[in-house]
Amino acid sequence: MHSVPDVVTLSSLAFVGTMFDNYFAFAAQLIVTERARYRRVAWAQAIGVAILLIIAAAVGSVLTALPVRWVGLFCLAPWAMAWFRWRHRSDPGATTYRRGAITTVLITIALGGDNLGVWIPLLRTDGVTRGIITVAVFSFWELVFLASARAMTKHPRVTAWGETNARRLTPWVYVALGALILVESGVF
Numbered sequence: 184m185h186s187v188p189d190v191v192t193l194s195s196l197a198f199v200g201t202m203f204d205n206y207f208a209f210a211a212q213l214i215v216t217e218r219a220r221y222r223r224v225a226w227a228q229a230i231g232v233a234i235l236l237i238i239a240a241a242v243g244s245v246l247t248a249l250p251v252r253w254v255g256l257f258c259l260a261p262w263a264m265a266w267f268r269w270r271h272r273s274d275p276g277a278t279t280y281r282r283g284a285i286t287t288v289l290i291t292i293a294l295g296g297d298n299l300g301v302w303i304p305l306l307r308t309d310g311v312t313r314g315i316i317t318v319a320v321f322s323f324w325e326l327v328f329l330a331s332a333r334a335m336t337k338h339p340r341v342t343a344w345g346e347t348n349a350r351r352l353t354p355w356v357y358v359a360l361g362a363l364i365l366v367e368s369g370v371f
Contacts, residue, residue: 194320231291243307265357
């Protein structure tokens with residue numbers, strides 16, 4: 184078994200390295216989300232990470248591989264949102280902020296192909312003690328992730344840009360996220 188500092192370092196690298204794409208997707212989601220819904224969207228992102236962690240632990244515990252390509256099916260969620268936004272782009276009554284929490288959970292899971300690829304073997308090695316330490320380290324980094332993404336959106340220039348361009352750019356962001364999900368999951 185590795186020493187505790189080794190487990191902390193390896194777990195930190197595994198989380199930060201695999202959540203890099205999720206970080207920017209989540210920050211983009213916050214930019215186009217009403218401030219009143221930040222907490223809900225943050226909880227949704229954390230739930231998505233928890234689901235990924237549970238899947239990785241479950242798959243790792245039974246020593247079978249989950250086909251990461253299946254995660255590619257989640258590209259349908261952002262594409263459906265892109266279609267909705269595109270259809271209502273000129274409708275002043277259409278809100279840009281519908282279904283933010285559900286979309287966030289699905290995108291977090293869908294962008295989790297690389298997470299599963301790294302987290303499954305990480306949680307499968309060295310037993311329960313390492314798994315508990317890994318989960319604690321992941322929890323710490325998730326809190327840092329959420330706080331820093333939220334802080335980034337409080338910057339006046341970032342917020343002003345998001346409010347000015349959200350309605351026009353949101354469909355394209357969702358299309359790009361769907362494509363990223365397909366690439367991340369190994370479909371293409």
